[in-house]
């Protein structure tokens with residue numbers, strides 16, 4: 001999906017919500033455990049109940065890889081279900097990859113070609129030649145970690161190196177990479193006070209913003225400093241939406257949580 005198509009969906013749905021499909025078998029309703037594929041059954045119910053309220057879904061691959069081959073098959077079924085039934089939805093494989101060039105090319109093929117996701121998250125630590133293989137794919141986005149939502153972000157990302165914080169160097173340097181138009185960046189919702197500085201470096205780039213909900217990030221604060229002229233934000237919430245209830249009506253309860261965020265987003269976009 002192109003950035004323009006994503007923006008059009010955001011305007012149409014009055015939503016820049018991304019729902020995280022981080023499925024933990026200990027947290028889903030127990031009646032689903034009898035299903036042949038409980039993870040897919042859970043995702044399908046959540047997607048069917050919430051697709052009109054969000055523009056994106058982000059399965060974090062860790063939650064699938066943890067269940068071995070069966071988990072990977074659940075991931076494949078989930079992306080195929082989305083692509084077939086809701087082609088207007090923007091899909092993110094949250095895999096946080098990145099390696100030497102030929103290995104990154106294989107990671108990119110796995111997520112862009114085999115699984116046909118619209119985007120994948122990558123870590124910037126190995127630098128330009130580890131990210132450019134992802135950027136070579138047309139109409140696919142590479143979402144690079146810039147300033148993450150966790151406490152450990154202060155271990156390296158905010159440290160000053162050669163007179164500038166590392167996360168700013170990541171943002172600035174990456175703008176010169178080949179096909180950098182295909183880049184988006186991750187900035188945690190828990191770091192709202194950094195958005196003004198970030199927007200000075202990447203005024204128009206899309207930012208994937210996790211950390212609203214379970215991690216305590218605030219939607220209003222993020223939007224106050226993070227919105228760009230083309231919206232430029234995808235706000236992710238995973239646990240705060242998908243685990244709203246463990247009862248039979250779990251999907252409806254998840255939709256209520258998604259609606260709460262979508263209503264606030266519609267107000268912000270007005």
Ligand SMILES: O=C(O)c1cc(=O)[nH]c(=O)n1[C@@H]1O[C@H](COP(=O)(O)O)[C@@H](O)[C@H]1O
Nearest residue numbers: 060121148149186188210214215237238239
């Ligand atoms: O890349 C991410 O999506 C990510 C980056 C980051 O800085 N912080 C962060 O929480 N995430 C992911 O976003 C999701 C947040 O989940 P909840 O805290 O349950 O909403 C998880 O899948 C995290 O792995």
